[in-house]
Amino acid sequence: MSSLETADHPEKLNRVVIEPLTRVEGHGKVTLLQDNDGHIRQARLHIVEFRGFEKFIQGRPYWELPVLVQRLCGICPVSHHLAAAKATDMLVGTQQLTPTAEKIRRLMHYGQTMQSHALHFFHLCSPDLLFGFDDEVRHRNIVGVIEDYPEIARQGVLLRKYGQEVIRLTSGKRIHGTGAIPGGVNKSLDRHEIDYLLKDIDQMIRWGKDAVELIKRIFFEHEAYHLAFATIDSNMLGMIGDNGAFELYAGGLRARDRDGKLLFDHVDATRYTDYIREEVKNWTYMKFPFIDSIGPENGWYRVGPLARVNNCDFFATPLAENERQVFRQLASGKPVQATLGYHWARLIELLYCTEAIKELLHDPDISGTELMSRGEMQGCGVGVLEAPRGTLIHHYEIDDEGIVTRANLIVSTTNNNQAMNESIRQVASTWLDGNELTEPLLNQIEVAIRAYDPCLSCATHAMGKMPLEITLVNAKGEVIDRLEKGATGLIRRALV
Amino acid sequence: MSGEKTFILDGKPIAFEDGDTIMDAALRAGEYIPHLCHNPEFTPHGSCRICMVEVDGRQVSACTFPAAEGSGVVNDSDQLTAQRRSLLQMLFVEGNHICPGCEKSGACQLQAVAYYTGMLALDFTHFFPRRSVDASHPDAVIDFNRCILCELCVRASREVDKKNLFSISGRGINSHLVIDSPTGKLGDSAFAATDKAMHVCPVGAILPRHTAYNTPVGKRLYDRQPVNMVGDVAGYEETDER
Numbered sequence: 001m002s003s004l005e006t007a008d009h010p011e012k013l014n015r016v017v018i019e020p021l022t023r024v025e026g027h028g029k030v031t032l033l034q035d036n037d038g039h040i041r042q043a044r045l046h047i048v049e050f051r052g053f054e055k056f057i058q059g060r061p062y063w064e065l066p067v068l069v070q071r072l073c074g075i076c077p078v079s080h081h082l083a084a085a086k087a088t089d090m091l092v093g094t095q096q097l098t099p100t101a102e103k104i105r106r107l108m109h110y111g112q113t114m115q116s117h118a119l120h121f122f123h124l125c126s127p128d129l130l131f132g133f134d135d136e137v138r139h140r141n142i143v144g145v146i147e148d149y150p151e152i153a154r155q156g157v158l159l160r161k162y163g164q165e166v167i168r169l170t171s172g173k174r175i176h177g178t179g180a181i182p183g184g185v186n187k188s189l190d191r192h193e194i195d196y197l198l199k200d201i202d203q204m205i206r207w208g209k210d211a212v213e214l215i216k217r218i219f220f221e222h223e224a225y226h227l228a229f230a231t232i233d234s235n236m237l238g239m240i241g242d243n244g245a246f247e248l249y250a251g252g253l254r255a256r257d258r259d260g261k262l263l264f265d266h267v268d269a270t271r272y273t274d275y276i277r278e279e280v281k282n283w284t285y286m287k288f289p290f291i292d293s294i295g296p297e298n299g300w301y302r303v304g305p306l307a308r309v310n311n312c313d314f315f316a317t318p319l320a321e322n323e324r325q326v327f328r329q330l331a332s333g334k335p336v337q338a339t340l341g342y343h344w345a346r347l348i349e350l351l352y353c354t355e356a357i358k359e360l361l362h363d364p365d366i367s368g369t370e371l372m373s374r375g376e377m378q379g380c381g382v383g384v385l386e387a388p389r390g391t392l393i394h395h396y397e398i399d400d401e402g403i404v405t406r407a408n409l410i411v412s413t414t415n416n417n418q419a420m421n422e423s424i425r426q427v428a429s430t431w432l433d434g435n436e437l438t439e440p441l442l443n444q445i446e447v448a449i450r451a452y453d454p455c456l457s458c459a460t461h462a463m464g465k466m467p468l469e470i471t472l473v474n475a476k477g478e479v480i481d482r483l484e485k486g487a488t489g490l491i492r493r494a495l496v
Numbered sequence: 497m498s499g500e501k502t503f504i505l506d507g508k509p510i511a512f513e514d515g516d517t518i519m520d521a522a523l524r525a526g527e528y529i530p531h532l533c534h535n536p537e538f539t540p541h542g543s544c545r546i547c548m549v550e551v552d553g554r555q556v557s558a559c560t561f562p563a564a565e566g567s568g569v570v571n572d573s574d575q576l577t578a579q580r581r582s583l584l585q586m587l588f589v590e591g592n593h594i595c596p597g598c599e600k601s602g603a604c605q606l607q608a609v610a611y612y613t614g615m616l617a618l619d620f621t622h623f624f625p626r627r628s629v630d631a632s633h634p635d636a637v638i639d640f641n642r643c644i645l646c647e648l649c650v651r652a653s654r655e656v657d658k659k660n661l662f663s664i665s666g667r668g669i670n671s672h673l674v675i676d677s678p679t680g681k682l683g684d685s686a687f688a689a690t691d692k693a694m695h696v697c698p699v700g701a702i703l704p705r706h707t708a709y710n711t712p713v714g715k716r717l718y719d720r721q722p723v724n725m726v727g728d729v730a731g732y733e734e735t736d737e738r
């Protein structure tokens with residue numbers, strides 16, 4: 001853990017606050033404490049989210065969980081829909097989903113991973129990566145991308161749209177559908193729906209491939225910088241298929257240490273509490289999970305695309321597998337620890353999803369009629385899957401009447417909590433020096449956070465319009481500098 | 497047939513028989529008058545006030561007012577629609593009707609009538625009452641958050657099931673549905689899944705267990721056609737389609 005988490009005498013330090021963070025999902029803030037020489041002494045990412053959700057579903061019937069809990073989020077609700085559905089499968093005693101149910105759910109999940117990754121890369125991050133972190137803020141946004149790179153922007157929009165169409169046809173709606181129900185699904189796909197999706201899938205695969213080429217080009221243009229920026233050494237956690245294949249929906253948990261050595265493998269994900277514990281800190285509402293066997297100090301880990309692509313032995317689809325091999329060469333056998341490698345890994349996953357969707361569309365099971373299987377009711381259900389942002393855990397307990405009595409949700413962003421903090425500390429100590437604040441400098445902090453694609457919950461529609469205020473207070477508590485960004489994106493220095 | 501008795505509903509002649517209410521005759525003629533507490537199988541109740549129409553300039557509830565030869569009845573007017581919307585809004589704010597998470601969504605008569613009258617938002621403040629869920633019965637649950645006190649279950653249990661299991665207790669804003677059992681719980685009552693009362697609730701208050709969301713979006717009752725075409729939820733409840 002970095003020494004920048006807690007300074008010895010915070011009261012003697014200057015405080016810089018970046019609030020709210022932009023081009024991430026939801027609200028968060030970063031505080032930096034500098035000494036009088038401008039050295040960073042403390043850096044923290046604070047997030048207030050998910051308070052209450054675990055509480056207000058108590059007292060509701062278990063079958064509402066997949067539909068209710070997905071309302072946590074408007075970006076990847078399918079993750080919560082499916083994690084809750086998997087937990088309710090356990091509650092209704094489903095031993096094995098029917099092939100149709102499992103494949104329809106996978107299709108839904110790949111569709112949403114595709115749309116979420118496309119949104120994150122093209123809409124939220126491509127402005128930083130295409131124009132540079134210090135590009136003029138008025139230009140460094142999706143509108144700038146549309147103006148300068150119309151074809152890239154168009155592909156981003158259409159990739160996302162395709163993913164949303166997959167979600168609509170499998171769950172009934174683009175956002176907040178009802179497709180997955182305890183023990184199965186409520187619909188399969190008919191011929192007409194399959195043909196509709198098949199029509200454009202080859203184009204999507206091509207664009208998925210182009211997206212990986214694009215990120216490789218960007219990465220290698222400034223390779224040393226991209227390898228070093230916000231880079232930290234961490235353990236990696238993610239789901240894995242039985243044979244070591246890349247897996248998003250169902251499998252065991254695998255964790256590797258900083259050097260790639262296995263910490264545990266093929267662990268039954270429903271027994272996550274035997275392996276992962278959570279620490280609470282007094283300065284943020286978000287918990288800090290860690291691998292129990294290593295302890296809170298060094299047991300923190302990263303989840304999400306970087307961890308998954310590092311962790312798996314291979315991708316089951318050919319194009320994604322080729323790209324995985326190129327990616328892994330970055331660290332010659334060890335895990336790639338470059339934080340900006342998240343973008344690259346994310347786009348390999350997007351490519352994988354397009355290939356996997358095509359395979360499923362040719363599988364006769366997706367138009368099957370056996371949708372449900374249930375057994376004896378159970379009192380406890382755990383659903384784990386890989387959401388676009390990483391490992392997502394839903395854990396519920398119900399009483400004899402089927403009413404929810406307890407819920408615990410460990411969301412992907414919480415898993416990455418410590419890692420995001422470590423990354424901003426790395427950036428703060430490397431780049432933020434001196435009292436003069438500039439927007440591009442502070443954007444670097446945000447670039448580091450954005451790489452993780454955190455879902456600080458559901459405010460993306462305000463993207464680019466969030467007001468941003470950065471204040472520097474000196475050791476005497478005097479405000480010595482303040483920058484303000486208005487809703488128009490215009491930045492002005494409030495104090496001169 | 498000459499000699500047939502008629503009244504005029506929104507300019508159209510509607511035939512009726514002696515003893516018919518305006519609602520009876522209109523339903524038989526395929527004319528929709530929005531309603532919630534009415535179901536032709538049970539004694540009319542006239543409590544929800546959604547079916548208020550104007551007969552020769554005076555407002556009456558269509559489900560209880562007798563049809564009369566030659567009278568002029570206004571059902572479809574801006575003023576009546578606005579009044580119905582207000583009544584519906586009051587029902588929405590008085591209980592906890594959270595459509596996005598409700599399994600009855602898409603097959604809920606309250607929601608369907610609200611859409612039909614163009615109710616898109618609420619002008620009143622939510623009461624957010626604290627109400628319970630009774631999940632004590634092996635085949636059914638009652639979510640009191642969604643009860644609109646239409647008394648259809650009360651009438652079904654009394655008139656068809658002959659069990660008299662439900663009644664409304666309290667007055668005014670404190671009115672609430674009560675169950676006749678030693679504990680007040682459904683599980684300790686004589687209620688059975690085969691009861692008529694199981695199938696008449698127009699909202700998501702009385703629900704069968706384990707079947708939530710089985711019908712995909714797009715295939716639910718009011719996804720297919722609006723309430724004025726497809727009619728009440730009660731008929732649909734008793735089919736296997738849901």
Ligand code: SF4
Nearest residue numbers: 643644646647649697
């Ligand atoms: S439970 Fe349903 S049928 Fe019974 S009074 Fe309430 S809303 Fe009407």
